[in-house]
Amino acid sequence: MSFIKNAQKILQENIREYGMFIALFVIxxxxxxxxxxxxxxxxxxxxxxxxxxxxxxxxxxxxLVIVIRCIDLSVGFLAGFLGAVAAIALVFWGxxxxxxxxxxxxxxxxxxxxxxxxxxxxxxxxxxxSLAGWLIYRGAIQLVTAGTGTIIIxxxxxxxxxxxxxxxxxxxxxxxxxxxxxxxxxxxxLGIIVFIVNEINGRRKKQAYNFEVLPMDMFIxxxxxxxxxxxxxxxxxxxxxxxxxxxxVVLIVVLVYDFITSQTVLGRHIYAIGGNxxxxxxxxxxxxxxxxxxxxxxxxxxxxxxxxxxxxxxxATTTAGTLFELDAIAAAFxxxxxxxxxxxxxxxxxxxxxxxxxxTSGMNLMGIDISLQYLVRxxxxxxxxxxxVATRRRGK
Amino acid sequence: MNSPILExxxxxxxxxxxxxxxxxxxxVAEDEIxxxxxxxxxxxSTLMKVLSGVYPHGSYxxxxxxxxxxxxxxxxxxxxxxxxAIIYQELALVPEMTVYENIFLGHxxxxxxxxxxxxxIKRAGEVLKKxxxxxxxxxxxxxxxxxxxxxVEIAKALSRDxxxxxxxxPTSALNVDDSENLLSLLxxxxxxxxxxxxxxxxxxEVIEIADSVTVLRDGQTICTLDAHKGEVSEHALxxxxxxxxxxxxxxxxxxxxxxxxVLEVRSWNAYNPxxxxxxxxDINFNIRKGEIVGFAGLMGSGRTELALSLFGNxxxxxxxxxxxxxxxxxxxxxxxxxxxxxxxxxxxxxxxDGLILIQDVKQNITLANLSKISSRxxxxxxxxxxxxxxxxxxxxxxxxxxEQKVANLSGGNQQKVSVAxxxxxxPDIxxxxxPTRGIDVGAKYxxxxxxxxxxxxxxxxxxxxxELPEVLGMSDRVYVVSSGKITGELPIxxxxxxxxxxxxxx
Numbered sequence: 001m002s003f004i005k006n007a008q009k010i011l012q013e014n015i016r017e018y019g020m021f022i023a024l025f026v027i028x029x030x031x032x033x034x035x036x037x038x039x040x041x042x043x044x045x046x047x048x049x050x051x052x053x054x055x056x057x058x059x060x061x062x063x064l065v066i067v068i069r070c071i072d073l074s075v076g077f078l079a080g081f082l083g084a085v086a087a088i089a090l091v092f093w094g095x096x097x098x099x100x101x102x103x104x105x106x107x108x109x110x111x112x113x114x115x116x117x118x119x120x121x122x123x124x125x126x127x128x129x130s131l132a133g134w135l136i137y138r139g140a141i142q143l144v145t146a147g148t149g150t151i152i153i154x155x156x157x158x159x160x161x162x163x164x165x166x167x168x169x170x171x172x173x174x175x176x177x178x179x180x181x182x183x184x185x186x187x188x189x190l191g192i193i194v195f196i197v198n199e200i201n202g203r204r205k206k207q208a209y210n211f212e213v214l215p216m217d218m219f220i221x222x223x224x225x226x227x228x229x230x231x232x233x234x235x236x237x238x239x240x241x242x243x244x245x246x247x248x249v250v251l252i253v254v255l256v257y258d259f260i261t262s263q264t265v266l267g268r269h270i271y272a273i274g275g276n277x278x279x280x281x282x283x284x285x286x287x288x289x290x291x292x293x294x295x296x297x298x299x300x301x302x303x304x305x306x307x308x309x310x311x312x313x314x315x316a317t318t319t320a321g322t323l324f325e326l327d328a329i330a331a332a333f334x335x336x337x338x339x340x341x342x343x344x345x346x347x348x349x350x351x352x353x354x355x356x357x358x359x360t361s362g363m364n365l366m367g368i369d370i371s372l373q374y375l376v377r378x379x380x381x382x383x384x385x386x387x388x389v390a391t392r393r394r395g396k
Numbered sequence: 397m398n399s400p401i402l403e404x405x406x407x408x409x410x411x412x413x414x415x416x417x418x419x420x421x422x423x424v425a426e427d428e429i430x431x432x433x434x435x436x437x438x439x440x441s442t443l444m445k446v447l448s449g450v451y452p453h454g455s456y457x458x459x460x461x462x463x464x465x466x467x468x469x470x471x472x473x474x475x476x477x478x479x480x481a482i483i484y485q486e487l488a489l490v491p492e493m494t495v496y497e498n499i500f501l502g503h504x505x506x507x508x509x510x511x512x513x514x515x516x517i518k519r520a521g522e523v524l525k526k527x528x529x530x531x532x533x534x535x536x537x538x539x540x541x542x543x544x545x546x547x548v549e550i551a552k553a554l555s556r557d558x559x560x561x562x563x564x565x566p567t568s569a570l571n572v573d574d575s576e577n578l579l580s581l582l583x584x585x586x587x588x589x590x591x592x593x594x595x596x597x598x599x600x601e602v603i604e605i606a607d608s609v610t611v612l613r614d615g616q617t618i619c620t621l622d623a624h625k626g627e628v629s630e631h632a633l634x635x636x637x638x639x640x641x642x643x644x645x646x647x648x649x650x651x652x653x654x655x656x657x658v659l660e661v662r663s664w665n666a667y668n669p670x671x672x673x674x675x676x677x678d679i680n681f682n683i684r685k686g687e688i689v690g691f692a693g694l695m696g697s698g699r700t701e702l703a704l705s706l707f708g709n710x711x712x713x714x715x716x717x718x719x720x721x722x723x724x725x726x727x728x729x730x731x732x733x734x735x736x737x738x739x740x741x742x743x744x745x746x747x748x749d750g751l752i753l754i755q756d757v758k759q760n761i762t763l764a765n766l767s768k769i770s771s772r773x774x775x776x777x778x779x780x781x782x783x784x785x786x787x788x789x790x791x792x793x794x795x796x797x798x799e800q801k802v803a804n805l806s807g808g809n810q811q812k813v814s815v816a817x818x819x820x821x822x823p824d825i826x827x828x829x830x831p832t833r834g835i836d837v838g839a840k841y842x843x844x845x846x847x848x849x850x851x852x853x854x855x856x857x858x859x860x861x862x863e864l865p866e867v868l869g870m871s872d873r874v875y876v877v878s879s880g881k882i883t884g885e886l887p888i889x890x891x892x893x894x895x896x897x898x899x900x901x902x
Contacts, residue, residue: 211797264774265773271755272752278749279743279750280752280763282707282749283731283763284730284731285732286730342752
């Protein structure tokens, strides 16, 4: 009895933090039920993650942009344009993949720095500056694909990024668990172990300082819940072809950005600017310099998104990147980023992206009309932000 | 004396924890110019906000009788209808609109559903003539100087058929000519049946123009003086404005021999391009090691601007002059440079530009010197907790935990977090801008004790303060700032409230 009461209390107090996880869980459970298990099938989940990839990396970058009270509308067509550049470099210039990828990422950084120049140096509102970028990159993508139309990419290594899976260390049919991707399982288990060890260490440290920690039973419940969720997804993936390269890329990006935002001086400065730019400036933080850093990173992630998308389609098209920016912004807001600045977690935005893409995927499987899909996604976005604002107000 | 046009009787207005107005009575006779004077925080603005309905009926106790009737204003529009107009220091004009649009904003002249622009322009021309402003009504307000904008504000009030015109420090942003012009206009309006209440810090101006003067101090009416009976003089005003004993809340401190200068500023000028005027003129001063130097003056006299111009100039003033820190000429391009050189600045407005309210105590304390507790850019969270706990203990910050959001702390404790943040950068020179504004006496005493301890350890403190008792109680030396200039330097032994007030209202 007290266990359930405890759980209720903890849940109520931390509803903001856990709300998104629960929402994702509910959405997935709902679609699994409505599609008679089709939604949770290995193949569908694997596809879902690959589709989320190119939006998720944008959402990660967008989180930081919104945290410093800016917005970047140019990222969608920038991704499309840089995807086309990658295709041209591979097909027409004959450059190898290991040259093309760093080159495109570098171009992305340059593009981001250009936007930052307009925002930080010229004092143009980011909405306007990036809207100009939106138009320019839209024109640019049509310009470079004008002669050729869609450019088919024949490079296998490049296309593997969006379609391939990590190799297995054991032959698939041999040993125990035939037909299961063993390396994926091992990595998943490792991930869960690292997570649990980290949590226990963090809890000990907090106790040493006499900070408030979750009661033991709740702590265990949290560990079990997260481990089960991650373990479940890993098990489902391992049953198909294992972890895709896209998932690996997204995981690395999310882990690196999560580390930067939560553990480093750079991250703290970025959140300080979002919380109070005047106070940050007077504390010796250069708002200008960090605007360059944040937009530069956004540009790089746009390039990455473009690579993931082109690789997934195995081609560069004239319309690539259309509306990506709005999907990324929606994902960030669903994930709890505050439009007022200074608040928002990388992990939240990833979950936000998964929520939005799960909705699309689930409704597609159910055969729901596309116009209705937009209505539902719009309602979910509004509901998520209302929930966020309401819980924040109560928190005060 | 004429019959009263306005009588405010026994007005009491409380904010949580503070009695801003305590049984204040204020009586203005018809067709006079009545000045309202008092130190910062005496309650002048609060009284005017009660009168104009910013604080609606019911949020205060007492009666307002205006034009013979008891009034219950629920908002500004009510008091405007009754014929009261207030012109604030920050002008309430829309810069991108024309003069005539501004004058009739909110009470447009209509012709059916449409605005009758022709009639508007004609009538605007008429009121502009009344205020002797010679501009085309179709010019945009942003293209006018501050003095002319002020006249547009008055024209706007006159276009509404105002009976009582209240001006809150109208001349503080004006040059001498514009001020003179404004004052003579007020005299003329008086002759045309417009009663005027003028809030001003410039005593000379008050003496020149007032028919009567009411002095407020600490939220109470001290007296009303009649100029025609010869009761108004600079001496009398200052005496009534400051006349209180210095509370004995200043920690005793041995004034040891003061060391070498750590900061010298010579012929320092600053021009603010955003305002389009010079804000600091020929500033010269020095600070010695282990010394507390008070910068006294009224709000808006340029003390904060001076601090900002020294502290890396974040607002982008055009500077000119020399700054010498510990014997070396310095030029700070960013607050970062100032911090590195050992200068720290605790801002006046801790909520606005001092703290990050949505972050917790420890994050705020370490923000300005994160590199000290990090290696290779990664913050050591253990070290951070230790640092925050140390400051929590030494400054006696009352918070349930260092993980509490700063927004949830009381004003005094927020101020201590601000101070802790800047002590953590281990400065040689600490600039405190209004260090005890809006905090209770107990917390004040603690801040004073901390300051005393710091100078004993060899730190030098610049204390900017509008509170004279604090300036006199804490400083070793006092500079008085007025209108962007240093108007006097007083050793503490020679400094008195009266002398400082005289220099500050120069």
